[in-house]
Amino acid sequence: MDHEKVNILLVDDQPAKLLAYEVILKDLDENLVIASSGREALEVLLKTEIAVILVDVCMPELDGFELAAMIREHPRFQKTAMIFISAIQVSDIDRLRGYEMGAVDYVPVPVVPEVLRAKIKVFCELYRKTRELERLNQELEDRVRARTAELENSTAKLRESEQRRSMAIAAGKMGSWDWDWISGDWMWDEGQYRIFGVSPESFEVNPPNVQALLHPDDVDQLRKAIAEFNKGTRAYETEFRIIRPDGEVRWCVGTAAATVDDNSRVVRVSGVTVDITERKRAEERQNLLAREVDHRAKNALALAQSIVRLTRADEVKAYVSAVEGRINALARVHTILSLSSWQGAELSRLIDEELAPYSLGGQIVLAGPKVQLLPTTAQTLALALHELFTNSAKYGALSTRSGRLAIGWQVEDQLLTLSWEESGGPLVMTPKSRGFGTRSLLASVESQLGGQAQFDWRAEGLLCRLEVPLTRKTSATSASGKFEDASSAELQRASG
Incomplete structure (x- = not known):
């Protein structure tokens, strides 16, 4: 399968060894970047994104341990994979020091080509998968941000629409309500309370209390509306009078619409009440x-x-x-x-x-x-x-x-x-x-x-x-x- 090539940095002060590493790793089909000293390796790292660093431990001026320490100090390379190559027998203390400097593995000389290729390939694939996960995470974050912005915009528009609706209802002396046909729960908005001359704090919305505010001659209108919905009517409109707690009589027109389930049974009734007293x-x-x-x-x-x-x-x-x-x-x-x-x-x-x-x-x-x-x-x-x-x-x-x-x-x-x-x-x-x-x-x-x-x-x-x-x-x-x-x-x- 075609894959995106990654960069492998080869660091050694001996050209012959660098050439040997190139020959061994050529079959991996990755980009091989050469550096003949520690300082040259640092310059390459600052300019190029490196997946794996293969570095000789014994180098003049700046050995592998010192180079690893300097690499790890930079935030960009704190997780870059480094493999040490040593032509001398290293002690456990040296290995521990190498691991502390950030090495992920040691390869002794003479190098076994298959082993080196296998180790380098693993870290290249790991780098590739990590980068792919980072891209996916970034795309996911971008999508989340876009969706969040879309939801915020939609919420803002909905809030603005609700504010306009509330203003229109208040200006038009209107109120809206919702009645759960199954549980019997009622919901009134501010305009509905205002029309009936009551407050949410002191008035409990339920059928007996609502009926008590209706004009005695118009109570049958409520019963008729309920009967019509039970018969299958989906919309109903009527004029009626209410008597506010202070005794004032107000004329209203009510419009209601039913919501039904899959069996065509009424589950909810919603409506709007308009105060038409001045018109009357x-x-x-x-x-x-x-x-x-x-x-x-x-x-x-x-x-x-x-x-x-x-x-x-x-x-x-x-x-x-x-x-x-x-x-x-x-x-x-x-x-x-x-x-x-x-x-x-x-x-x-x-x-x-x-x-x-x-x-x-x-x-x-x-x-x-x-x-x-x-x-x-x-x-x-x-x-x-x-x-x-x-x-x-x-x-x-x-x-x-x-x-x-x-x-x-x-x-x-x-x-x-x-x-x-x-x-x-x-x-x-x-x-x-x-x-x-x-x-x-x-x-x-x-x-x-x-x-x-x-x-x-x-x-x-x-x-x-x-x-x-x-x-x-x-x-x-x-x-x-x-x-x-x-x-x-x-x-x-x-x-x-």
């Missing part, structure tokens, strides 16, 4: 808003229909103007309320909106604190103010440049009192009958808001006083429609 609340708000919008739209259409049907005028132009004015007043207050998400409207804002079309300069004086009106109150007062402004602009103080109007309001014990005082306009006479605007104003303020409306038709100008309770639960009645839906009925009665 948003859906409820959206549904409530949709119903509220639907109700308000119907009510607004009812009001507009009543205005159109019950408005009276001697000619078409006057009729159109009256209808447009009342519907515009209704639209303006709806705009104000929508900007506040139907939470209410500020009284002075309503008045400013009604004043905007007139451009009356300094004819009007306003005085009063900030008053926040509930939606129904704001709608009713907006229409009432529209009627007062329209009447004043046609027949009262605002119909002339000399006329003056003072609007003042105050609140005491949750009762809003608004005074409307005209002066400087045309001479006022008490009307023989009340028009639609006046009758609708009285009906809406008194019947819808539970307030009072008083009119004093003084010669110098109209004096009107409105009293409206602010604490009446008009927001609740708005949802039910009792008071808002009464508007058209009140307008019907006002037209009679």
Whole structure:
């Protein structure tokens, strides 16, 4: 078999002996390196990797023992095989000294070629095997280092992925869990504990404890899921509610998947829980808003229909103007309320909106604190103010440049009192009958808001006083429609 040649160093001060050694060892098919002195041998060792050294004991200047001692002092050659050749009979003490210097064997002169070749061959093979083992060990170490680096990299990526997953779960209000179907053991991650409002230190995850946190109306969902998995279902999803230890109710959606053995029996169920409480609340708000919008739209259409049907005028132009004015007043207050998400409207804002079309300069004086009106109150007062402004602009103080109007309001014990005082306009006479605007104003303020409306038709100008309770639960009645839906009925009665 072909093999990698190794270097054999032959050290002797006599050329004839070196030649003889070369002839004897030629059949080994190894590299033979010649050195005629100890110093020359040291130079060769520093430049060449040597497997076996064959050295003569008796040499001038540096004998074999001294050369062996110097070789062994170098870390590279502490295990290099050295064979001593001696032409004289050596004593046991000399042999012991040689072995102490690092010799592995002695060969006496005359040299038996077969014996020398056999000994050199053994040490060459031993060197070759040692080097092969070193290479294999190095390759194994390289593989171990590469595999270790690969595992460390994979572990780092897995850890990073787990961190991202944990962050995503936390951000998404998610939790994951695992249930050993055979042993009944549960495993929850941090997100699962957070959703249920419990801590790993104080809460033991087991079926009774988990069931105790489920909403009573949703406990059957857990039983149904278990039954489905027993029937062979591999995945299951459902919405359910939990009741945290502090009493808070949370909505969740749970997704579970089963792991089966070779016999298709469930051995493990793993899943994810997502807290969807905010989504549920948003859906409820959206549904409530949709119903509220639907109700308000119907009510607004009812009001507009009543205005159109019950408005009276001697000619078409006057009729159109009256209808447009009342519907515009209704639209303006709806705009104000929508900007506040139907939470209410500020009284002075309503008045400013009604004043905007007139451009009356300094004819009007306003005085009063900030008053926040509930939606129904704001709608009713907006229409009432529209009627007062329209009447004043046609027949009262605002119909002339000399006329003056003072609007003042105050609140005491949750009762809003608004005074409307005209002066400087045309001479006022008490009307023989009340028009639609006046009758609708009285009906809406008194019947819808539970307030009072008083009119004093003084010669110098109209004096009107409105009293409206602010604490009446008009927001609740708005949802039910009792008071808002009464508007058209009140307008019907006002037209009679």
